[in-house]
Amino acid sequence: MSLLRAVCLALSFAAPAMAQDDPAAAALAAKEQLQAAHAALDAASGSQDRVEALTRTVQAYEAGLQAMRNGLRRAAIRETALRESLDAKRDEVSALLGTLQTIGRAPAPMMLMHPSGPTGTARAGMILSDISPAVQSEVNVLSAQLDEVRTLRALQQTAAETLRDGLQGVQEARTELSKAISDRVDLPRRFSADPVKEALLIASAETLEGFAGGLSEIVVDDIPEGEGALQPFVGPEKGDLPLPVQGTILRMPGEADAAGIPRPGIIIATEPGALVTNPSAATVRYAGPLLDYGNVIILEPEPDILFVLAGMEQVYGEVGQVLPAGDPVGLMGGERPAQDAVATQTGASQSSETLYLEIREGQQPVDPAEWFKTDKD
CATH class of the missing domain: 2.70.70.10 (Glucose Permease (Domain IIA))
Structure with a gap:
């Protein structure tokens, strides 16, 4: 990958990463931005103007690290909000699970009968048909929230390595930049x-x-x-x-x-x-x-x-x-x-x-x- 392409790719991730409504997507986009900055650092070693190349590389790292921090903070806030929402629904969830378990354990023929006879069975069937979509919708919402919590938690657990690599990369780029500046002798001088x-x-x-x-x-x-x-x-x-x-x-x-x-x-x-x-x-x-x-x-x-x-x-x-x-x-x-x-x-x-x-x-x-x-x- 050429230096210009690597740096442009790294910097291009910044705006989308910050614009994402999904905290997990924002953090993942920031991770890709840091990976592109790594590629830019490797490409800078062969650049004719190393000062300019390393300057852009450092800026790409800084933008990527900032985007990663913001994404992870948003992910942590979102996870906390989901957990609080699930905790608030604990009783509701318990009642829903109990009802589903009871229905699941009942033999199929028994589910088709009602103590008051055929009329009661028909009425019960009509009520069940009315509430089933709402129950299924609630189940889908809870399932999606639990999946999102697991995704956010996994994202935060793997972020340490990404941040460590990014911090090491930007420090390396800063060190290389300082060396390149000290070695430069081609700047014009007025006095x-x-x-x-x-x-x-x-x-x-x-x-x-x-x-x-x-x-x-x-x-x-x-x-x-x-x-x-x-x-x-x-x-x-x-x-x-x-x-x-x-x-x-x-x-x-x-x-x-x-x-x-x-x-x-x-x-x-x-x-x-x-x-x-x-x-x-x-x-x-x-x-x-x-x-x-x-x-x-x-x-x-x-x-x-x-x-x-x-x-x-x-x-x-x-x-x-x-x-x-x-x-x-x-x-x-x-x-x-x-x-x-x-x-x-x-x-x-x-x-x-x-x-x-x-x-x-x-x-x-x-x-x-x-x-x-x-x-x-």
Whole structure:
């Protein structure tokens, strides 16, 4: 299977898996998605652009694992609802089974007779013919519910191996991606940073605004525009850029973060180890720890426009490099979830990490919704 086909197959399962009304079908579709991601990982080893191939593979794994967790949680919820329904009908089921057993033990000739004679027998037959369809319908419903419970239970029992393989696969893909990035030497570079000036700027900056304002002072070996320098440009994609990480927007601009500090950017809740990618072709202006933001990468998609991504455990890229859209720029930290926790409805949310995204135009922060598709009212 070719790499492109494998990755497209893996990603194509995501929407159907989440759209299924049947929890079991959704979980099974997610399993197929993870299997396709395994194939994509095998195919990536022979790809000419291993960074791009492995980036897509990691994203396929992340989508598959998320779909599997959601499917299993839905399966667990559905199983609980069925068991509660069956428990509520326990007396009714017992009476129904008792009646059926009594009828089953009675000799056939006796079932055709009634103590009051032929008239009573005829009336009993008419009543029995009226209630038989309802009894059969109830039996069919109970049988279907019991079968579904058995299917859901078997699905959850076999999910541990699927999740274990998926978690191992995504970790392997992340490791291979880090190696491929470190081995890459073909990225264009617009400039370099003076390490001494950069260290002084980091030590003296008290705010993100102050640091961003001094970035131009640390540039050396700048290639003038028109002499081979590649200047990224967002163009018509402005306002429709994808978020840099798979997750859910937790806080909007102006809302206080976990420390109670209002931030002008947005905070995205992500899963541990999630891959962070470049939303648009951009120049790396800074990569490393900064103030209380943790590891930060600052990208310049256009002159005087900065994308600030903060809170990662690991960042990729060097100052001055021009990264293509979709290129990996970092990995989120956090402890990987236990395999048994994600298969239960009471398991804690996996979105334990947060990525901070701030957009700056000139020296002022702006609403990220002006650049990104946030899908939040």
